[in-house]
Amino acid sequence: MVTQEKRPEAEVEPVEQIVEALWRVRLRLAWSGFKRNWKLFAENKIGLMGLGIIIFFVLLALAYPVMRTWGPWQDGTIYDPVIGYDAPVEDFEIVETEAEVLDPDTQMDAFTAQLWCFGAVAGDTCSIPLQPAPPGNGHILGTDPLGRDIASQLTFSTRAAFMLGLIAALVTVVVATTVGSIAAFYGGWIDSFFMRLADLVLLMPLIPILIVMSGLWEVTLPRLGVLIGILSGFGGTAIVLKSQALSVKVKPFIDAARVSGGSNMHLIFKHIVPNVLPLSFLYMMFTVTEAVSLEAVLSFFGLLNVNMSWGLMLQTAQTQGYLRTGLEFWWLLIPAGVAVTLLAAGFFFVGRAMDEVVNPRLRSR
Amino acid sequence: MLRFIGRRLVQMFFLFLLFLTLLFFLLDAQPGDITSQFLDPTIPAEIRAQLAERLGLDGSVWSRWWNYMTNFLTGNLGLSFQQYPRTVTDVIAERIPRTLFLFTFATLLSYVLGFALGKRLAWRRGGFSEHAVTISGVLLYTVFYPWFAIIMILIFSSGLGWFPINGFLTPELWRNAPFTGNEVFGQMILSLVIAGLILVAGSYFSRRQQERRPAQIIRLVGYGSAILFMTIFWALKPEMRPFASNILHHSILPVVTLALVAFAGVMLLTRGSMLETLKEDYILTAQAKGVPERDIRDKHAARNALLPVTTSFVLGLAFIIGGGIITETVFSWPGMGALLLTSIVSEDIPVAIGALAFTGVLALVAHLLVDILYAVLDPRIRIQTGN
Numbered sequence: 178m179v180t181q182e183k184r185p186e187a188e189v190e191p192v193e194q195i196v197e198a199l200w201r202v203r204l205r206l207a208w209s210g211f212k213r214n215w216k217l218f219a220e221n222k223i224g225l226m227g228l229g230i231i232i233f234f235v236l237l238a239l240a241y242p243v244m245r246t247w248g249p250w251q252d253g254t255i256y257d258p259v260i261g262y263d264a265p266v267e268d269f270e271i272v273e274t275e276a277e278v279l280d281p282d283t284q285m286d287a288f289t290a291q292l293w294c295f296g297a298v299a300g301d302t303c304s305i306p307l308q309p310a311p312p313g314n315g316h317i318l319g320t321d322p323l324g325r326d327i328a329s330q331l332t333f334s335t336r337a338a339f340m341l342g343l344i345a346a347l348v349t350v351v352v353a354t355t356v357g358s359i360a361a362f363y364g365g366w367i368d369s370f371f372m373r374l375a376d377l378v379l380l381m382p383l384i385p386i387l388i389v390m391s392g393l394w395e396v397t398l399p400r401l402g403v404l405i406g407i408l409s410g411f412g413g414t415a416i417v418l419k420s421q422a423l424s425v426k427v428k429p430f431i432d433a434a435r436v437s438g439g440s441n442m443h444l445i446f447k448h449i450v451p452n453v454l455p456l457s458f459l460y461m462m463f464t465v466t467e468a469v470s471l472e473a474v475l476s477f478f479g480l481l482n483v484n485m486s487w488g489l490m491l492q493t494a495q496t497q498g499y500l501r502t503g504l505e506f507w508w509l510l511i512p513a514g515v516a517v518t519l520l521a522a523g524f525f526f527v528g529r530a531m532d533e534v535v536n537p538r539l540r541s542r
Numbered sequence: 543m544l545r546f547i548g549r550r551l552v553q554m555f556f557l558f559l560l561f562l563t564l565l566f567f568l569l570d571a572q573p574g575d576i577t578s579q580f581l582d583p584t585i586p587a588e589i590r591a592q593l594a595e596r597l598g599l600d601g602s603v604w605s606r607w608w609n610y611m612t613n614f615l616t617g618n619l620g621l622s623f624q625q626y627p628r629t630v631t632d633v634i635a636e637r638i639p640r641t642l643f644l645f646t647f648a649t650l651l652s653y654v655l656g657f658a659l660g661k662r663l664a665w666r667r668g669g670f671s672e673h674a675v676t677i678s679g680v681l682l683y684t685v686f687y688p689w690f691a692i693i694m695i696l697i698f699s700s701g702l703g704w705f706p707i708n709g710f711l712t713p714e715l716w717r718n719a720p721f722t723g724n725e726v727f728g729q730m731i732l733s734l735v736i737a738g739l740i741l742v743a744g745s746y747f748s749r750r751q752q753e754r755r756p757a758q759i760i761r762l763v764g765y766g767s768a769i770l771f772m773t774i775f776w777a778l779k780p781e782m783r784p785f786a787s788n789i790l791h792h793s794i795l796p797v798v799t800l801a802l803v804a805f806a807g808v809m810l811l812t813r814g815s816m817l818e819t820l821k822e823d824y825i826l827t828a829q830a831k832g833v834p835e836r837d838i839r840d841k842h843a844a845r846n847a848l849l850p851v852t853t854s855f856v857l858g859l860a861f862i863i864g865g866g867i868i869t870e871t872v873f874s875w876p877g878m879g880a881l882l883l884t885s886i887v888s889e890d891i892p893v894a895i896g897a898l899a900f901t902g903v904l905a906l907v908a909h910l911l912v913d914i915l916y917a918v919l920d921p922r923i924r925i926q927t928g929n
Contacts, residue, residue, distance in 0.1 A: 223676060377560065380905050384864030385882055385898055386568075392886035393572035466684055474868060477688045478883065491689060500692055501707070503700055514689035521684035529680070529810075 217534045224530020230523030234335055241332035256326050258333040258485045264306035264324040265314045273299045309506055319508040322497035331512050334486045341402045341472050342465035348406025349464040350457045357418030358449045361426050378412035391480035398483055405468045414460045418453050425452040455535050462528030466521045473517040487513040554906045561902045566610050620892035630896040639727055641877035647797045652805035660812025661844045682806035691872040694799045705795040708874040711788050726785045733775045737768040796873040804862050811854050816847040855912045859905055
């Protein structure tokens with residue numbers, strides 16, 4: 178549509194100018210294609226919701242550096258997500274025996290007080306740092322069992338989650354698109370080799386394999402991203418992208434490019450891969466979902482070598498014995514769990530909505 | 543059909559060997575071995591070398607690989623480091639039934655529920671209820687699973703007190719028990735399998751009826767005889783009953799939690815597959831002929847939408863197995879998943895390989911079962927393999 182509108186103008190322009198504006202034509206085409214797809218995408222309310230969730234988490238990730246540099250968190254090491262320590266101190270008046278304790282919030286008996294203030298006798302005041310502190314006192318979401326600020330941990334981990342998801346998704350897309358296109362283009366034994374490999378990878382449950390890897394080697398976040406990317410890139414994603422590449426391979430423009438002397442590599446990377454890419458972007462979204470959940474599970478079991486992550490926040494609460502006590506310490510349980518679930522769901526919602534854009538058979542009309 | 547199964551079995555065997563080889567190299571590449579990890583560090587070097595020679599650890603990777611493979615195929619998986627004198631096969635054999643129980647139950651529950659809900663979801667596309675169920679389905683699918691399990695424990699065990707917090711049985715009850723846990727468990731699985739077969743037979747015969755009335759009667763007879771069988775089976779074992787109910791009581795929450803998470807994936811998949819099926823011409827034809835809506839949904843659309851869902855079972859398998867590991871760990875259910883995790887954390891390599899190999903076997907067998915099921919469901923494949 179756009180090109181039809183512009184055609185009369187293009188005819189009066191001198192030839193050189195048209196040649197110069199080639200990138201502009203491409204940009205315009207890409208823009209109109211984007212607008213068309215955006216319209217389809219925006220019809221899906223759930224997809225928009227997913228996009229909203231992702232934007233929210235982007236803001237959350239930006240909140241950490243902003244708050245630490247200019248905001249209220251610049252205050253020394255109190256708000257460091259890993260080594261920060263801050264505990265509001267509660268003063269207790271010490272009385273002789275347990276029977277004399279009238280108000281347990283401000284008084285305690287001398288025997289119990291020995292745990293914190295050794296040698297204290299009745300009449301003294303004992304100051305006890307409150308360690309998983311409830312929200313308030315400068316900590317929006319309270320502190321964890323080690324006295325570290327939950328809100329700063331949450332925002333700090335968001336960045337790590339995005340980085341992991343990005344690495345995993347990029348590796349998956351590069352691997353799966355290349356493997357799928359090459360397998361579809363050459364066929365024969367190359368095809369069967371990659372497809373049997375994909376079957377084998379699919380057969381291996383990802384979580385046990387990653388547990389083994391992270392239990393025996395030192396697995397950091399970037400390494401985990403690459404691992405997940407490779408495993409999912411050679412697995413199911415490669416099969417899907419191969420079938421897409423197969424349908425591209427039989428299109429007339431491939432024959433045209435071959436007749437005009439294109440090499441195999443040129444055909445694969447200039448003609449097949451660009452046509453497979455929309456679908457692989459879709460699978461990027463699902464890979465991010467997978468990577469975020471897997472990271473959380475592995476660090477929940479304490480198998481990853483990370484400074485701070487959502488899974489690790491829960492692991493800290495779990496190993497310190499605060500998770501099974503009910504909702505009394507809700508700030509240890511809710512924020513991290515909800516963050517993992519929501520971010521993974523956000524990418525999944527967007528992926529599903531993109532699926533309806535890419536796959537016309539799923540559309541409602 | 544038999545030839546098909548035979549061919550698949552041979553393929554499976556070689557695939558398993560490949561899988562085992564991969565596992566071996568994966569674990570062989572990890573730093574250190576038994577001679578450097580578990581022994582007194584002050585042992586003289588020559589004794590260490592002697593030990594390595596006796597255990598066959600001094601050879602090349604390939605000779606170690608050959609040793610391991612031949613040992614594995616003759617049923618010798620080595621000794622557990624952690625529970626020292628016991629063999630790995632012994633440790634694994636104790637755990638297998640518990641995991642199979644959890645896995646089978648959660649899988650069946652999630653597929654039945656997910657399929658039933660997914661087809662209804664696709665049918666009333668666009669409504670508010672559809673959005674609500676889809677969103678909660680995705681949230682269940684992407685939920686941080688260990689966290690979800692803990693929330694379930696908080697609600698149903700700590701809060702409402704309906705179920706035990708964790709574990710496989712109540713130790714106080716079993717202190718003077720005349721049976722071991724696995725004996726009772728074996729009987730439970732046996733009775734459940736037979737009852738399940740009766741139900742499957744009932745639904746198979748009722749599906750073959752053209753009329754609605756006899757189909758319903760046959761289905762009711764199926765339910766009735768399954769219940770009757772269970773009653774008679776457990777009436778004959780009065781002394782075992784309290785122990786069985788104790789195990790059952792412990793198993794409900796893990797099974798339901800795992801099924802809830804796995805079910806969401808099946809539901810979303812059924813919805814997608816059903817939406818594609820509803821675009822087919824034969825649905826339009828059926829609507830034009832005036833076939834009742836419910837028949838179009840259940841007989842024309844859902845049966846065809848079932849095929850891709852069945853194939854996807856293999857993809858969902860890894861999900862359920864992974865979920866099983868988390869479930870077992872969070873609920874302290876002493877199965878293979880918990881075994882895998884503890885053996886990895888304590889670097890008990892023989893047990894770790896054994897547990898992983900079992901996971902591979904489980905995946906392969908389920909894969910085969912799905913292939914057979916697929917051939918039964920899809921006449922086109924049956925005809926191809928029949929000739």
